[in-house]
Amino acid sequence: MQQRIRVILFLLIIIWVFGIFIEFFIPLQNNLAYLFPFFEGIYSTVCHQQLEKLININGYQTLVCSRCAGIYLGGLLSSFILLFAFKINFKNGKLILAASIPMLVDVLLYSSGFYDYTKSIAFVTGLFFGFIGIAYIYNGLQILLVRNGKSE
C-alpha cells in the first residue's frame, strides 16, 4: 500500500482519537466547547457511553467507554507502526479471531457476574483487538488496491 495512503489513514485515525479526548483539550482551546455536543452525538452512535465505563482523568472524561477507547488507541498505535512497515501479509483470519477472544471472554464473564467490570481489563482487551484489527483493515485495503491496480 502506498505510503501516502498510510499517512492519510494515520491522520484520519488521529482525528478520530482526538475527538474521543475532546474534553481534555477544551480548557486549552475554549472554542472546542461548541463542538462538544456534536462530537458527543457522533460517538454516541458507536458507543453506549455509560458513565461508569468512561475513562476519567482529573475530572475529564473520554466520549467512549474504556473498551472502545482501547480499540481506537490500539488502532492508532498499529497504524503508526504500519507507517514504517512495507507490506502486511495475513493469509487468513485466525489472528483477528484470536485477538477478539480476550474481549469476548471479558464481556461474557463480567456480564454473567463472575467478576465486576474493570476499566483496565476492558481497555487492554480492546487495545489488543484494535491493534490487530487495523492491521487486517490495512491488509484488506492493500489487496483491494493491488486488484484495482491490476484491473486498470
Next chain:
Amino acid sequence: MENLNKKYISPLVVGLGAGVLTIVPVIKSLGCCLLIPVAAFIALMLEQKANNDFSKLAIKKGVIFGLITGLTAAIFGTTFDFIITLITHTNDLVVSFPQMVETINSFPIKEATRDEVISLLSDVVESIKSYGFSPLYTLSFLFNNLFTNSIFGMLGGIIGVQILNTRNAKK
C-alpha cells in the same frame, strides 16, 4: 433492477435489523461499536449461504456490502428514532441533557462561550419536549449515523471477507 435487489438483499435486510438494534438500549450497549461491523459480516455470510456459493470473496464485495449495510442501518435507525421521538417527545439527548449541562459547566471556559453552548442545546431539547422534533437534532443525528455507520460497515466488510475466506478455505 430485480437482479440488483436480489444481489443486495442480505445487506439491506441485515442493515434494517441493525438499524432497529441501534435504538434498543440494552442491545445497543452490548453491541457497542461492533454492532455495525458484525452486521456487515453477517450480511456477507448470509449472501454466501443464500446462493450456496462459498468461493473466495473479493475485498471489494466486502466494502460494498459493508457500505450498504451501514447506510441501511443509518437510514432505518434514524427513521425509527425520529418516529419514537415524535411520539414520546423524549430521546437520549433529552435524558442526558442535565448531565451534559453539568459537564459543560465544569469546563474551565469563558462564561459567554459556556452560556452560548448551553443555550443552543436547551433550544434543541425544548423543541423536542414541545413538538417531539428538532430539525437540528434530526439532521445531525442522520449525518452522524450515515457517517459512522458507513465507515464502520465498510471496515466490518473488509475484515469479514478475510475471516469468511479463511473459514471457506477449510471446507
